[in-house]
Amino acid sequence: MKVEIIAIGDELTSGRILNTTSAFAARNLFDAGYEIYAMHTIGDSPSLIGEALKRAIARVDAIVVTGGLGSTDDDLTNEAVSRALNRPTMPNLEILSNIRAHLDEITNAPVGELEKLAWLPKGAQALSPESRMAGYQLIHEDKPIFFLPGVPSQMKVLMVDHVLPTLATWHKDHHLTTYQKIFRIFNLPEAEVNRRIATVDLDPDVHIGYYPVFPEVHLSLTVRDKQTNNARRLFKSACKAINTVLGDSIYGHDRDSMERIVGRLLIKNDLNLAVAESCTGGLISKKLTDTPGSSAYFLGGIISYANSLKSCYLEVPDSLLENVGAVSREVAETMAVTVRTGSSADIGLSVTGIAGPDGGTEEKPVGTVYIGIATEEENWVTKFRFSGNRRQIRTLTAQSGLDLVRKYLLQQDLEEETA
Amino acid sequence: MKVEIIAIGDELTSGRILNTTSAFAARNLFDAGYEIYAMHTIGDSPSLIGEALKRAIARVDAIVVTGGLGSTDDDLTNEAVSRALNRPTMPNLEILSNIRAHLDEITNAPVGELEKLAWLPKGAQALSPESRMAGYQLIHEDKPIFFLPGVPSQMKVLMVDHVLPTLATWHKDHHLTTYQKIFRIFNLPEAEVNRRIATVDLDPDVHIGYYPVFPEVHLSLTVRDKQTNNARRLFKSACKAINTVLGDSIYGHDRDSMERIVGRLLIKNDLNLAVAESCTGGLISKKLTDTPGSSAYFLGGIISYANSLKSCYLEVPDSLLENVGAVSREVAETMAVTVRTGSSADIGLSVTGIAGPDGGTEEKPVGTVYIGIATEEENWVTKFRFSGNRRQIRTLTAQSGLDLVRKYLLQQDLEEETA
Missing domain, CATH: 3.40.980.10 (MoaB/Mog-like domain)
Structure with a gap:
């Protein structure tokens, strides 16, 4: 029809x-x-x-x-x-x-x-x-x-x-029987997704589409057939093949969002999260609280957009800001640790970076971002160099921060299973 | 063409x-x-x-x-x-x-x-x-x-x-000469905009369109003519008439946004802002920091999504939370005052409310929101009862908070002019 x-x-x-x-x-x-x-x-x-x-x-x-x-x-x-x-x-x-x-x-x-x-x-x-x-x-x-x-x-x-x-x-x-699934992929370029999928021998009735939806790549798998059983069989085997070649770069499906997936994993692990945001200025918190029920796993945090707020709310020493600057591994780690302890959260997530268009230097160009994670066991900081305009850099930073939390939680799951 | x-x-x-x-x-x-x-x-x-x-x-x-x-x-x-x-x-x-x-x-x-x-x-x-x-x-x-x-x-x-x-x-x-302006209106229903515009005697060559763009109403004024002078004359007089009947409900024009207008007014008055967000969970900060250069007037603030963060970062006494609840005039005022003093900002803006879908009570239904503003001279709290879904209530809350800051700053301008 x-x-x-x-x-x-x-x-x-x-x-x-x-x-x-x-x-x-x-x-x-x-x-x-x-x-x-x-x-x-x-x-x-x-x-x-x-x-x-x-x-x-x-x-x-x-x-x-x-x-x-x-x-x-x-x-x-x-x-x-x-x-x-x-x-x-x-x-x-x-x-x-x-x-x-x-x-x-x-x-x-x-x-x-x-x-x-x-x-x-x-x-x-x-x-x-x-x-x-x-x-x-x-x-x-x-x-x-x-x-x-x-x-x-x-x-x-x-x-x-x-x-x-x-x-x-x-x-x-x-009506035709339609089976469709969208695979939501982050941190893997479209060309690489394409290359990996090309290694799979898919049935000609299986239709694959690629859609870059910044900052993600969406892959659609569609099987339409008048015969329900045949369509279902083809669909299931194609899903399995795609999951195998793309692994944990697939963060979710259909209308999932990164923040919902992170929320689901936090609930599953009975953990909660607090954030300290500098260059994202509230974007991560906004994304997390878009979801109804997010109060079950998200406490809130500090928007330390100005350096003065990094000092007064996050105990970042002025000497550190002077010596290594606000956009640094050390400040990211301090932010993650102090927001975690200050709010009594299980996980602290921090971001500090240069979203542009101004503020870049030769040593720290626009797009330089440090993301810190603090947990009960350990703290670590990851450095990124994103490209794009201000909006894109902020979006990539927020998504990457949440993705790091996701991967940490997946790891916890694995450890529990093998323990 | x-x-x-x-x-x-x-x-x-x-x-x-x-x-x-x-x-x-x-x-x-x-x-x-x-x-x-x-x-x-x-x-x-x-x-x-x-x-x-x-x-x-x-x-x-x-x-x-x-x-x-x-x-x-x-x-x-x-x-x-x-x-x-x-x-x-x-x-x-x-x-x-x-x-x-x-x-x-x-x-x-x-x-x-x-x-x-x-x-x-x-x-x-x-x-x-x-x-x-x-x-x-x-x-x-x-x-x-x-x-x-x-x-x-x-x-x-x-x-x-x-x-x-x-x-x-x-x-x-x-080519036709086209003059067009979009008037961005907040806090005035479309029917009321329509009624006020109907009282103006506009030339038949002046075309008016109404577009509800949640949470705003946009009014477009278009004049197209082969004669540049005639079009310009009609356009100017229609602009004046619209400004007169809609007044400060027009917060901006064309591609303005509420957060940019607030930023411009803060710069003009040489003031800065800090926020304490509960139900909006970072949305106001995110909006403010979307704009390049917002560090000139926005310091950051506290996302006190959980009550525990209202206590540990915003000095909201536990007794207050127990007696009147987190969604109350008293808590909104405390949040605005403490975020202002804690961050040494000129203006403190706070929001606390129930965005839903859960958490409403008979006394405080979903959509109940208190917005507080603290300045050097005085503090005040405004109560709202918004309707809509979670996303709409959060959007209305963020926009209303910024609009209150805008109106305060416009008032400052007026006082300066009359002083």
């Missing part, structure tokens, strides 16, 4: 807003076994919207349209649909009364321009009439077309709660 | 990777005065690529294509272009010798599959032969078509250094 995705809005074609809804729709549709024929982004122009819609109806089996459903003057999707598909707009009374009820709660104002939200093309079936942005579905030439709001949070709810279930019962027999 | 943008890659149509290159191209082309006719995303399928390309050639004046230029098996753009436009591929000797030279530096290996990078459709002119991903330009039916790599960092360099300058000299007379 082929699906086309159309995103509407001048804010997208002018590049002011990044189109995230189309990617969300594509990922969910792809995961559910549909083929994405194409994705389009067009401005708030009724003639272009109509043209794209008619072309899609002529060649695919279902269409998802996002954007242009709001109440402001530049929301033109309904008008365009009405004209292109020859379906006059008419008010949806359920939506209208919900708007009225909602307004009554906060004001006595007339419905005014909000009424526009309720005028839908003839035959439209509201997906979620109780929401302010109801969204709707239209069956045209026996093909389902879904119209969803452009605001990502609203769009995503309707996509998951309405579009996917509706499609799932639409053309059951057209 | 109309431009169409085509992005190629299975990683995009499956939604695994967010397409950021198309938005980058669109923004830059739009800013330069071109009209974006449409943007398409299609998979690694030569027939679809060819079809999209031929359709675009038939209806627009220039085309930007990204992706599918690499050396792996799933990079099929050149093959598709060759077939669709009937231009056999031939090796570009300059690119080939650069690959050879580059390889010689690191290995004696044969060129191997990298050779694929040098085989371009007949008539192709490499944009940057010295780069590994050279990109190329093709003039077909008197229309320029640019083929750029899909990796955002590589694509962006070629876009800015080659595509825009080439287009600028291509059809000079087709």
Whole structure:
């Protein structure tokens, strides 16, 4: 079953807003076994919207349209649909009364321009009439077309709660069995990943894709087949081969993130972590606390962006800062040790480096980073020389710090197993 | 002059990777005065690529294509272009010798599959032969078509250094004068922005767009005219009207960010800032240090994610944590005051709250946040009750904290002016 995705809005074609809804729709549709024929982004122009819609109806089996459903003057999707598909707009009374009820709660104002939200093309079936942005579905030439709001949070709810279930019962027999896994790789260049995979003798029905997603490389493994058993067999053996050649450079799969993996390993080992961040300025802590439940293994720490904070909170002696400088093995080690002891954490992680664009010297160019780890048994510091711009160096530093913690925890696991 | 943008890659149509290159191209082309006719995303399928390309050639004046230029098996753009436009591929000797030279530096290996990078459709002119991903330009039916790599960092360099300058000299007379400004608004709902703007009597040639970009609302003002003077006059008077009705809810313009604006105001007032973050877990510090040069006004601070860190680094008495809880006015104030004094900063900013999804109570539901500010003259705490998911609550908290600092600094400015 082929699906086309159309995103509407001048804010997208002018590049002011990044189109995230189309990617969300594509990922969910792809995961559910549909083929994405194409994705389009067009401005708030009724003639272009109509043209794209008619072309899609002529060649695919279902269409998802996002954007242009709001109440402001530049929301033109309904008008365009009405004209292109020859379906006059008419008010949806359920939506209208919900708007009225909602307004009554906060004001006595007339419905005014909000009424526009309720005028839908003839035959439209509201997906979620109780929401302010109801969204709707239209069956045209026996093909389902879904119209969803452009605001990502609203769009995503309707996509998951309405579009996917509706499609799932639409053309059951057209489904292919799809097995897919993304291998998330860090600290191994794409060319090396490629070279190692080339040494594996994979079945021609196994499809491998490479995607550099800074600072990682993602490798996708896809097997699609009408025969479930055959697909599963091919998929399992390919997974095993990939794991063998890439080893612990694979830090996770699918929607894993480095910080979640580190969190999972900390919980498994019943350990907690504190950080002392200089050049990353909070990025590592921010990443760790993005995850709900991170308080189970992350205590917090010190952002010692200024040298004065390295002295007052992390006991880095002024003499050390003067003699070897803030970006040094010695300071990284002191930071890791003092944040660990000061916060009574099991593991202390520290980073100090030069993220640029300024601050580099011949001896310590931009990208020079020291990462320290302090544990009950031992402390060690690793030196890196990253290249890239400020954002890239900070991202590489944060990811490398977490990766060092990951590898330490994996080692603990191994030692426990062999003990 | 109309431009169409085509992005190629299975990683995009499956939604695994967010397409950021198309938005980058669109923004830059739009800013330069071109009209974006449409943007398409299609998979690694030569027939679809060819079809999209031929359709675009038939209806627009220039085309930007990204992706599918690499050396792996799933990079099929050149093959598709060759077939669709009937231009056999031939090796570009300059690119080939650069690959050879580059390889010689690191290995004696044969060129191997990298050779694929040098085989371009007949008539192709490499944009940057010295780069590994050279990109190329093709003039077909008197229309320029640019083929750029899909990796955002590589694509962006070629876009800015080659595509825009080439287009600028291509059809000079087709340019419209475009004046555009984005007003970045925080802490004012879209409906209220809309209502206030509706009270202004704007010229019909002035185009206003509203874009909720969580947690902000962006308002775009666009005036396009062949007559430069007329456009400038309309633009200036509309800017003034918008500033008048929206006031200090406009925190910045165009590509400003809240953290940059706060940084600029801190520099202007010769003040520095330290933070104590609980529920935001480093997000505020991360945002502040994203900006190069932030060490001029940001010292760092404490991530007191665990209560134990509030005690050991921020002198929050255990009795206070027991009696009123970590999420309280008293703890927020103590955190702001102690991080300010402990780090010898001019301003201390603290946040403590419940980001969820767990941890809420009837009395203090998820979204309850206290933000404290400590200065030499006074300390105060503001209470918020945000709604949304964990990510949204953290984002709103960070943005609100920075916005409070911004408003304090604006007030300082005013007092200085009236003094």
